[in-house]
Amino acid sequence: MIFRAFSVLVLPVALLAASAADADGAALYAESCAGCHGETGQGNGELRAPALAALDAGYLIRQVGHFRSGVRQVNPDNDMAVAMVELLPDVSEADTAEIASYLASLPLPVLEDDNDPPGFRSRGLYSGCISCHGARAQGIEALNAPRLARQYGWYLAEQLDAFRVGRRGAHPEDDPGRQMKAMADAIGSEADIAALVSYIATLDP
Ligand code: HEC
Ligand code: HEC
Incomplete structure (x- = not known):
């Protein structure tokens, strides 16, 4: 009682x-x-x-x-x-x-704008991201990896660039960022970044 x-x-x-x-x-x-x-x-x-x-x-x-x-x-x-x-x-x-x-x-x-339609290689490129960000780019909290789907393509591209040039993910105290920097460094070219981003734009988290 x-x-x-x-x-x-x-x-x-x-x-x-x-x-x-x-x-x-x-x-x-x-x-x-x-x-x-x-x-x-x-x-x-x-x-x-x-x-x-x-x-x-x-x-x-x-x-x-x-x-x-x-x-x-x-x-x-x-x-x-x-x-x-x-x-x-x-x-x-x-x-x-x-x-x-x-x-x-x-x-x-x-979102306010659309991205270009994805090229045929983009899905294959994204397979390298699934283990942390998920197949629908919904993000996996336990791995510190944020949702990427329903984020602007221009922003994702700018951030991939930021990891590659070391504005992001280069600091010794930034373990999740350093993990992502290694992935961003492994992306072959600007064209691959564009392909990845346009593929992510088609995903429904
Ligand atoms: C080993 C796990 C791992 C893999 C694989 C991985 N990521 Fe990440 N990603 C992360 C983590 C962790 C963060 C968060 C970094 C931080 O806290 O700053 C992140 C952040 C990002 C961000 C920044 C998002 C934002 O809102 O600022 C982008 C963009 C991104 N990842 C794209 C990708 C792409 C594209 C791939 C495949 C080529 C990929 N990631 C593969 C772990 C990973
Ligand atoms: C004067 C404009 C402005 C204001 C006010 C502002 N932001 Fe931002 N914010 C930005 C811009 C621009 C970026 C992109 C930074 C970059 O490109 O690295 C950003 C990025 C971020 C990000 C990174 C998101 C991601 O996925 O990587 C977070 C989190 C954030 N802002 C939170 C906040 C919060 C919380 C507030 C209020 C306390 C705030 N912002 C106020 C302009 C602003």
């Missing part, structure tokens, strides 16, 4: 706490991030800001931490990315966690 009364009391409190955190996450996101990443986390091609909706919370927190500490560098030609890095010291780790759990709870983003 006591147990029952307890659980009846505790459950609504726990639910309230969870939705309050999401509401805070939503407000914090709208205030600090939506201007570039879009109201529903769908990204913005003109600002070269990727879609963030429905990415894994752990992945988002790690990336923001890496931008903040400089472990992950942005392209200095990308003004908006530089502006984001300047803004991040004002966003506390607790706020970042709330924003990340809010973003992770959103539905998959609907």
